[in-house]
Amino acid sequence: VLSREEIVEAVLSLADRRGVEGLTMRAVARELGVGTMTLYGYFASKDELMDATVERAAEGVRIPADDGPWRPRLRALFEEIHRSLLEHPSGVRLRLERPMLTPAALRTTEAGLSILEAAGFSRREATRAWRALFVYTFGHAAFTPARVPGSAEREWLALLSGLPGDEFPALTAAAGEAVETMSGEASYGPGLDWLLDGLEALLARRTAAAEGPLEAG
Amino acid sequence: VLSREEIVEAVLSLADRRGVEGLTMRAVARELGVGTMTLYGYFASKDELMDATVERAAEGVRIPADDGPWRPRLRALFEEIHRSLLEHPSGVRLRLERPMLTPAALRTTEAGLSILEAAGFSRREATRAWRALFVYTFGHAAFTPARVPGSAEREWLALLSGLPGDEFPALTAAAGEAVETMSGEASYGPGLDWLLDGLEALLARRTAAAEGPLEAG
DNA sequence: ACCTGAACACCGTTCAAGT
């Protein structure tokens, strides 16, 4: 009557409702109405169950169609990864330090590398570009405070505005914008575009050098 | 005979040697040769002790001198933050989701915002730029696998090279570069430069518009 | 004032036992 799928689904639902701290084997079992030890008949350990859950969430990332210029394609791919991370915020925590080298997670890597190499980046440049975009996107999700109904934001604003103005002139003046940027999701796009600007400039430099090698020397 | 300083020092040393998983109140007390409950005479909770430790580590970030052009200054500041995060890798984990709004941590924010505003960015642009650079830098540290003596890397290489080539053509071809980029520290610099490229382009666009408004229209 | 062992309510997991 029970299955790995069903257990993973329960973990996802529990994670979205209660966050990653509430993710205990006892809580998952209670959610399903079974004994705690039943779970160990389907997964060897909690780590294995969490990996399966992250893998399940990674399957929800839709790979954009492979036509059109590289920049909007890459942008769409990362906006989609970003959206998927917002959908299951706890998932980010489960991917820290240990790389997820599973098919669903690697689908996005394959898509990204293929876009970058088709655009003309070398293999080394493509992997570094992927890494930069990945780290920025996952870092943004990991370092965005958990959903709070605004009371925390008022606290931060009070704290920042209340700093000694002679020691923190820029920060006290920008307190409002800082809190907004820290907690809002509007802050993802700009950084993504700046990274893409840098990649585009790298490509433009190489194209210019290839077309006019004498000028490049 | 004991002090908050001494306890924090013990946590830092324990974290560097054993990682963040080994950071238990019992282990910290054993390290100091005192009873576990003694620690609660100096810190109200484990969270408070961990915050104090992160604050202590943040004090180790040296703010670069405030002269010279904005880009190398900002670059030096983030290279220094990056270095400090490598020095105490566990610290990154302790800063997840909960922002550290303490004097030592905010010193770096103040320095960054002041560089950006002096360069000519608006307050909103400056906070977004700071956020992007912060998220990239901390994300890089958080998503770099813990120090492993190379055996893990060989495992990853085998795993990536062994993927089905028809489904993962770009990834299997770039397996070597991917593993290198994933585990090496050489991957921090390029992303930082791409972000700075984007910021520089933004500034250049505005300067051009201000100097020749007719051409910008 | 400063320190601390025992105890409580948790946790992941092993083991032996149920059907």
Next chain:
DNA sequence: ACCTGAACACCGTTCAAGT
């Protein structure tokens, strides 16, 4: 074959008691 309660070795922290 599938499920599970009891028990073990942990955790952070409360409490009452030591000096």
